[in-house]
Amino acid sequence: MLGLTLKLPVWQAPMAGISTPELTAAASNAGVLGNIGAGYLSGEQTEEFVQRVKRLTKAPFGINLFVPEKVQADLKQVETAHQLLAPYRRELGMEEDESGMPAAPSAFNEQLTIVLQEKVKVCSFTFGLPPEEVIEQLKANGTVTVGTATTVDEAIACERAGIDAVVVQGSEAGGHRGAFQQPESMIGLMSLLPQAVQEVSIPVIAAGGVMNGKGVAAALCLGASAAQLGTAFLVTEESGAHPLHKEAILSANEKDIVLTKAFSGKTARGVSNRFIKEMQKREHALLPYPLQHVLTSGIRKQAGRLDEKEFMSLWSGQSPRLGKRQTVDELVIHIAKETEEALLAANATMQNMKRSNH
Template sequence: MFYSRVCEKLQITYPIIQAGMAGTVVTPELVAAVSNSGGLGTLGAGYMSSDQIRFAVRAIRQLTDKPFAVNLFITKEMQMNEKQVEEAQHLLQPIREQLQLETVKQTVQLPESYKEQLKVLIEENVPVFSFTFDTPKQEEIELLKRQGIKIIGTATNVAEGKVLAHLGVDIIVGQGSEAGGHRGTFLGKEQDSMIGTTALIPQLVDAIPHIPIVAAGGIMDGRGVVAAYALGAEGVQMGTAFLTCYESAAHKAHKEAIIKSTDQSTTMTRAFSGKYARGIQNAFIEQLKNKEEKFPAYPIQNALTTEIRQAAVKQNNGEYMSLWAGQASPLAQIEEAQQIIIRVIKETKETLTKLQSTIYK
């Protein structure tokens, strides 16, 4: 019933991928719990150092012998505009004062290159590598393939899907605009690629039939899985659904915001990181919504707001945290990761049975 090329390629039982949510949210315990339950757990390693990634990968391997993925942000080197950085710091200063932070220093600490992170994944021979924000070089893709590592890319439009297909990825995640967290757009303006999951998936499927498509964005239960399959997808990627599980290290304020959210709670913002992302509206987003375009691109703006976000966490102040969540966040439940997989599979079967009895009455 759940056979798909996604299951076959990844050697998993159920076509459910836990999204690689970067930051401190995803723990080795969460990754292992999803993989042990028949899905594909993913370590969101975008902000981790090489040493942290190595440690986490080895911790995951202590907890599971099943396939798992590691997700990286692919960012190319960019020139820093000192004047733009100074203006951004000026715009952020009132928020720093509200959180009782000292006046910001002029230096900006950018994250480690993805190339160093990728070296660790190859050395540790991780089963699956997934990426977003841009694409690795062709020679890097080929090196991963020679190692036997399966590769998953993210597309927010058909043109990106075709680029990923040309690179030779094994699976493409079609990220609809309903999805929580950062947009994976790497071709054109992010605003032009806010395509909903229902519209995006069948177009990707038709344009790239030789590569299995995984649907992401707004999928929280078995109804979403059935809908994704009806659109031609061969699997689903779920992020927000796992944010509120017991194994998630999301802050208590983040989990509470998701549980209390409504269908109108989330919005798109680039104020936190310089890249559009979907999260629950709060004071930070509200105060900067008319100034977003003045901020530098990712990862510079992300570095400028790091201290603010860290202070908000320490002060238990959800109004200044990045509360990433998708549009279907009200469907989130508090339960173990294993129970999410069991429930979603049960709901999928029930939905299919209900559909068959309705259609063939």
């Protein structure tokens, strides 16, 4: 598929802020597609990251870029948002934030230059579609382009834009989803996937709540060309997630996983904590993404330093019970075995039904 020689039709999800070169390379070396979550990196950091991955693997890997979004907020909104966060800053021993309007510069153009320069095999996009000339540039450079969609209409828009493949994200997915059309949709993967496969002719990669080989097998049966797993890789040894983040997922159940705008101003799914609960009734006063994300950045970093998980963004998909402490290699071996077993079992069931009907 797409000229990628993978041992298994699985992609490691690009997770901005959690990606490490070791995670991306380990995934690619294990025979799946490793991906860099470059959303919050500068151009210089992106170049260094890509080069480090190249030193660790000769296998193909991908990179994910955030398409810049137009965002507006007035000073009164910013002042209110600062006031909401002030008690948390004090509790964490931080100075008062007097920075005024948060700046959220995009490194998209610099990152694109790096992708072209380093000839990264796969480039995916979240939160929108890049300009037509960008898609053409990447294709001319031999880079596979991938869109992200949370509805069938978004998947169709990706195909019409000339994108090579599309990741369809069900509402079960952890963290931020790649919605770019309004209103935001919460369609589950089992409903979204077969409808998207029916309506587009480009390869569809299934994402959202897939944690093991049974989930991969189900995605393939519903017409996906591959499955993309995030949370399953987030809890591996090579992941850059905070140890408390991994522990929160591994000790959570499906009822602990909630949707929130508290940390970033954009709907994201993660393990519930005090910050999310207390901010729930105040979400109308939050700044839009990425301004709220910038505003809470210091709080999240300080919480990480102090091992205070009640103030950290603990992103997770809806299937935390299926997470396991293991290396990337161990995870991929288990996925391969479970996928084969699940597909064989489904086939055996069909054969038995045929025999019993004769």
